[in-house]
Amino acid sequence: MAIPSALVTLLIGMALTLAGLWIGHNVRLLPVDASANAPVYDALFEVLFSIGTILFLGIVGLLLYSLVRFRRRPGDSGDGQAIEGNLPLEIVWTAIPAVVVLFVGIYSYDIYERMGGMASFHDHSPHDQTAMAAMVHEASLTQQVSDDPDGQERIWGGIGQSNDSAAVLPVEVTAMQFAFIFHYPDSGITAGELHVPLGQSVQLRMEAKDVIHAFWVPQFRLKQDVIPGQPTLLTFTPTRVGTYPIVCAELCGPYHGGMRSNVVVHEPDGFDAWLQSNRPAQVAQAAAAPFS
Amino acid sequence: MTIANPAELEQSLQPQGWLKYFSFSLDHKVIGIQYLVCGFLFYFIGGALAGVIRTELASPLSDFVRRDTYNEVLTLHGTIMIFLWIVPVVNGAFGNYLIPFYVGARDMAFPRLNAVAFWLIPxxxxxxxxxxxxxxxxxxxxxxxxxxxSLTTPAAGQIVWILSVLLLGGSSIFGGINFIATVLKLRRPGLKMMQLPMFCWAMLGTSILVVLSTPVLAGTLILLSFDIIAHTGFFNPALGGNVVVYQHLFWFYSHPAVYIMVLPAFGLxxxxxxxxxxxxxxxxxxxxxxxxxxxxxGLIVWAHHMFTSGTPPWMRLFFTIATSFIAVPTGIKFxxxxxxxxGGKxxxxxxxxxxxxxxxxxxxxxxTxxxxxxxxxxxxxxxxxxVVAHFHYIVYGGSVFVIFASLYHWYPKFTGRLLNEDLGRLHFLLTFIGFNLCFAPQHWLGLNGMPRRVAEYDPAFTTWNQVSSVGALLMAISTLPLVINVVLTAVSGPLAGDNPWRALTPEWLTTSPPPVENWAGEAPLVTEPYGYGEHTCAMDLGGLSGRDLWSSGKS
Incomplete structure (x- = not known):
């Protein structure tokens, strides 16, 4: 007795789902994660990869099966069956992608919010955030307000703060053909490499001098265009000590491919040591003066 | 005494034979072939440029061409492949050749505009x-x-680029207007919209996109040229301009452009x-x-090209949802x-x-x-x-594969001769393997930190770049069987007969190649272009009750 086709279909579907989940979980395609939002990103990647694998294997399997099973035999010049459509079937395969896409959309919205993507751009000053929150929110709704009530300049895009409890290390990033320059307003240091302490939230305020560049650290899973005339923000918390590449990801001229730098994630002690050794002379003297 | 018939006079002035393909012919079939051959010539040029890119990327250093030459090469590669190969071929070539047949007309609605649209391209x-x-x-x-x-790179080259894209955009708009008019107004009496072959719907949809979005690109590029020549400040931040506005305007055309390249392929x-x-x-x-x-x-998803640009959070969200939902109608088609x-044969x-x-x-x-x-x-x-891998899977794996499929399907109609199947399958195998070898590894490269449009890269990416370059070499080799096949068949291929595929759509219900006005007599009225299939004999007997079998045997 033949196995009912519904049962076969069910079994194939289950095998396919398990295979997709297994591949999504076990095939590693991403570089190491070195920021707080990278594991969040990797979770989203795993979901998308699993769903994609299931759909791709299913569709390609169906295609190959059809090509083999329903190939035209030599000498056969007949036609196939005259099936012009099947409304319930079409409703099913409209509904499945719609549900999947809706699920993926809501899930990635959640991920985006956890990355801090929905945070307002205007509260990048660590001072009196809560007091300003309501007003800032209204300002961000109107969008065309060029200046905040407190005189801050407009931020045009990027990832804001994911949590406002930790102290934020502000860094000013200037991109130009063909280098990034990092300026630490608190300590007055200017450097060609970005040095950050492990576990502390860092906020980059970025602007370009000449053409559009993009700041990208693959291990942080973060990228933001650096635009002339339109400051942008990027907030992240490094979670793994090491040196990672900073890559310019927007075509910016002949040496675009060579526009690279490094971000060095230090242990907090190591970062303080780096700060001390690189502090400009006069600032260091001024800081040291009260103790002498 | 005879009176000169204007139609005859015009007929006699038109060159005949192969020379007509170099003339200002008004015949939609001649124009279709003109688009096709012209498109293939530009495809070979664009492919050679791709070869330069893949050769440069075979090593992590910038050591094959100068850095600014590399940027010229990648600019020309993209522009040629989009505006001179895929758009003109899927729209201009197959659209012009097939649409008048499908609606039961003897030519396009505006034959002269059609010829002008083609002759803007070379x-x-x-x-x-x-x-x-x-x-x-x-x-x-x-x-x-x-x-x-684009304001800081050498101005002459940028201005020529703008002029050329404006001409090609104009050609595209002329074609779009022509297709809309032909499908809506030139249908044979008695032929309803819902009886048209699917390619007509695809071209109608494509042409709506062309007519709505291409003028926006034209306007944007004109403003950009003002910035370059007249030093206005529309997009120049030093003069108070806004660079992100350009991106919105550009992608308002250039995302629909993906559908302009892909919808006709769906139709084919x-x-x-x-x-x-x-x-x-x-x-x-x-x-x-x-x-x-x-x-x-397709008209409301453009800002997904700008997620890392200067875009506020709500905009990122809206365009995520809109873009995701395109998967639903696309999924239905697949x-x-x-x-x-x-269940076919x-x-x-x-x-x-x-x-x-x-x-x-x-x-x-x-x-992806x-x-x-x-x-x-x-x-x-x-x-x-x-992203490079993704869009090549869409425009090459999608549109270009369909162009090749269409070439094998309609070549007997164009020439009356059948292409060689062995060479065709060899072409397919080389293209399919080469394409996937070239572009699949690029997904990994992107995920792990290789940006696009670079002439030099982290040496850690060398291996997969070399695999990708080998794939590109296979793709280059794969054009040889195609060219040999097309040339040999045109000279001495086996005759195909009028309808080698036993097809029911109207272009096959005439001679191959068809006469000047498509049909010797009246145009056939095809109300069921897909009326294939056997209704009774091929039924699955296992699924039927005894009563059905009895009644079907009785009739």
């Missing part, structure tokens, strides 16, 4: 390519020409599969609605094609192999596309080789 293409030799430097700001980079596949599977096209009505849904959604194949010839490889590639590109629509995902891989 000068625009030559202008674009010659800018490298004459103007001193071709455009080197990418096919996107983002300011302020819908024509090819039923003929070779000997089955009706599955779900005609939903196919029509899904084309129109793609047209509408399931319908699979259902068309299911599929001839595994070159046309079908290329069509099925199109389904394989496009599903892959579609899945849905992933890219998610803002958090895109923030990591935007402007990397992941």
């Amino acid at each position: 000068p625009a293409g030559i202008l674009l390519i010659s800018s490298y030799f004459i103007a001193g430097a071709a455009s080197q700001s990418g096919w996107t020409a983002y300011p302020p980079l 596949v819908s024509e090819i599969l039923p003929v070779h599977a000997r089955k009706p096209l599955f779900g005609y009505t939903t196919m029509v609605y899904s084309i129109m849904a793609i047209v509408v959604l 399931f319908n094609w699979l259902a068309t194949l299911w 599929i001839a595994l010839n070159s046309a079908v192999l290329f069509s099925c490889a199109f389904i394989f590639n496009f599903v892959f590109g579609g899945i 596309g849905v992933a890219l629509a998610q803002v958090p995902f895109d923030i990591h891989v935007h402007d990397t080789y992941f």
Whole structure:
């Protein structure tokens, strides 16, 4: 007795789902994660990869099966069956992608919010955030307000703060053909490499001098265009000590491919040591003066 | 005494034979072939440029061409492949050749406008390519020409690029108007819209996109040229301009441009599969609605190209949702094609192999596309080789594979001769392997940190770049069997007869090649273009009750 086709279909579907989940979980395609939002990103990647694998294997399997099973035999010049459509079937395969896409959309919205993507751009000053929150929110709704009530300049895009409890290390990033320059307003240091302490939230305020560049650290899973005339923000918390590449990801001229730098994630002690050794002379003297 | 008939006079002045392909011919079939051959010539040029790119990237150093030359090469590659190869071929070549047949007309609605639209293309293409030799430097700001980079690179090359794209955009708009008028107004009396072959719907949808979005690109490029020549400040931040506005305007055209390249391909596949599977096209009505849904959604997704640009959070969210939902109508089309194949009697010839490889590639590109629509995902891989891989899976794996499928399917109609199947299958195998070898590794490269449009890269990426370059070499080699096949067949191929595929669509209900006005007599009224299939004999006996068998045997 033949196995009912519904049962076969069910079994194939289950095998396919398990295979997709297994591949999504076990095939590693991403570089190491070195920021707080990278594991969040990797979770989203795993979901998308699993769903994609299931759909791709299913569709390609169906295609190959059809090509083999329903190939035209030599000498056969007949036609196939005259099936012009099947409304319930079409409703099913409209509904499945719609549900999947809706699920993926809501899930990635959640991920985006956890990355801090929905945070307002205007509260990048660590001072009196809560007091300003309501007003800032209204300002961000109107969008065309060029200046905040407190005189801050407009931020045009990027990832804001994911949590406002930790102290934020502000860094000013200037991109130009063909280098990034990092300026630490608190300590007055200017450097060609970005040095950050492990576990502390860092906020980059970025602007370009000449053409559009993009700041990208693959291990942080973060990228933001650096635009002339339109400051942008990027907030992240490094979670793994090491040196990672900073890559310019927007075509910016002949040496675009060579526009690279490094971000060095230090242990907090190591970062303080780096700060001390690189502090400009006069600032260091001024800081040291009260103790002498 | 005879009176000179204007039609006859014009007839006599038109060159005959092969010379007509170099003339200002008004025959839609001649214009279609002109588009096709011209497109293939530019494809070979664009392919050679791709070869330069892949050779440069075979090593991590910038050691093959100069850095600014590399940027010119990648700009020309993108511009040629989009504006001079895919758009003119899927729209101009197959649209012009097939649409009048499908609506039962003897020509397009505006034959002269049609000829003008074609004859804008060769000068625009030559202008674009010659800018490298004459103007001193071709455009080197990418096919996107983002300011302020495009304002700072050598001005002459950028202006020539703008002029050339404006000419090609004009050609595209003329063609779009012509297709809309032909499909809506030139249908044979008695032929209803819902009886048209699917390619007509695809061209109608495409042409709506062309007419709505191309003028926006034209306006944007004119403003950009003002910034370059007259030093205005529309997009120049030093003069108070806004560079992100350019990106919005540019992508308002250039995202629909993806559908302008892909929707006609969807239409062509819908024509090819039923003929070779000997089955009706599955779900005609939903196919029509899904084309129109793609047209509408295609107009409101452009900012997903700008997720890392200066865009506020609400905008990122809106465009994520809108983009994701394009997967729904697109998915419907793919399931319908699979259902068309299911239970058919599929001839595994070159046309079908290329069509099925199109389904394989496009599903892959579609899945990465849905992933890219998610803002958090895109923030990591935007402007990397992941995106390069994705869009080549869409425009090469999608549109170009369909162009090849269509060539094998309609070559007997164009010439009256059948292409060689062995060479065709060799062409397919080399193209399919080469393509996947070239572009699949690029997904990994992008995820792991290789940005696009670079001449030099981290040596850690060398191996997969070399694999990709080998794939590109295979793709280059794969054009040889195609060219040999087309030339040999044109000279001495086996005669095909009028209808080698036993097809039912109107272009096959005439001689091959067809006469000047398409049919010797009246145009046939084809109300069931997909009326293949056997209604009783081929029924699955296992699924029927005894009473059905009895009644079917009685009739």
